[in-house]
Amino acid sequence: MKFKTTKYHFDLLNDSSRLAVFLEAINEYEGNTELAYDLGCGSGILSYFLSSHFNEVIAIEVNKQASDCAMENLADFSNVNVVNSDVLECDFEKKADLLVCEMMDTALIDEEQVPVLNHAKQFLKDTGTIIPKGIINSCELVDMEREYLHWDENVNYDVMSDPVIYCEIDFLDEINPEFEATLSIKAKRDGNINGLKITTFTKLNENIVCGPTPMLNPPLLIPFEKQSVKRNDFINVKLKYIMGNGIESIETDILR
Numbered sequence: 001m002k003f004k005t006t007k008y009h010f011d012l013l014n015d016s017s018r019l020a021v022f023l024e025a026i027n028e029y030e031g032n033t034e035l036a037y038d039l040g041c042g043s044g045i046l047s048y049f050l051s052s053h054f055n056e057v058i059a060i061e062v063n064k065q066a067s068d069c070a071m072e073n074l075a076d077f078s079n080v081n082v083v084n085s086d087v088l089e090c091d092f093e094k095k096a097d098l099l100v101c102e103m104m105d106t107a108l109i110d111e112e113q114v115p116v117l118n119h120a121k122q123f124l125k126d127t128g129t130i131i132p133k134g135i136i137n138s139c140e141l142v143d144m145e146r147e148y149l150h151w152d153e154n155v156n157y158d159v160m161s162d163p164v165i166y167c168e169i170d171f172l173d174e175i176n177p178e179f180e181a182t183l184s185i186k187a188k189r190d191g192n193i194n195g196l197k198i199t200t201f202t203k204l205n206e207n208i209v210c211g212p213t214p215m216l217n218p219p220l221l222i223p224f225e226k227q228s229v230k231r232n233d234f235i236n237v238k239l240k241y242i243m244g245n246g247i248e249s250i251e252t253d254i255l256r
Ligand SMILES: C[S@@+](CC[C@H](N)C(=O)[O-])C[C@H]1O[C@@H](n2cnc3c(N)ncnc32)[C@H](O)[C@@H]1O
Pocket: 009, 012, 013, 039, 040, 041, 042, 043, 044, 045, 046, 060, 061, 062, 063, 066, 085, 086, 087, 088, 102, 103, 104, 112, 116
């Protein structure tokens, strides 16, 4: 099937590793399940996957150009209804068996996954599920060439610690968007550190966990004041951000 897309949604469609894990998780549903909401449907690709498992799929997309593409792409699927709207302003009439929400970004900082799910969960049946199910965030100390906040695009940095899991979120829980913690991370060799690398792993369901792909949560490199460290030193980094409020909300501080 050929999909009409915007430039951004074309890149999302071309990320076959991202699509494969969503397809695998959606394919675990029996046919004839009642209702799924696809929140932020973009080109409609995930609604297309959902259409053979659910009697009704309601796909919501805030971007008019993208929702026009989704409407055209899914016009022949009588059980899929595409709506051009902001999920945060939707009061759905029926409760769903499944919410699919791919508004993911590393540590959920730069997209609306958390506010959208906190709003949409009231329209999920008690027995309902969410794809993805949640995330796991890990961090590492790094000595990075670029001393400013950036996503990992094959840039140079040395990893100076083992990864530490610092946060796990289950999307069925009420999520406090304000994250704040002091991370204690052990340096694994002598040298300099000037940042944190954050990696997000996506739990599609109980059985499928996916690391970063080109368009799903590429690692984020966050700078802090340069320090020299010795092997086995513990470095205490205060990390603060608001999920859904963008990368401008990120703050770091080294505690001495
Ligand atoms: C990462 S894209 C995923 C698109 C599509 N689900 C896919 O997997 O290819 C996230 C989409 O969510 C949409 N979006 C973001 N915030 C939204 C909101 N509050 N209401 C509806 N759509 C939203 C964006 O416009 C974008 O198309």
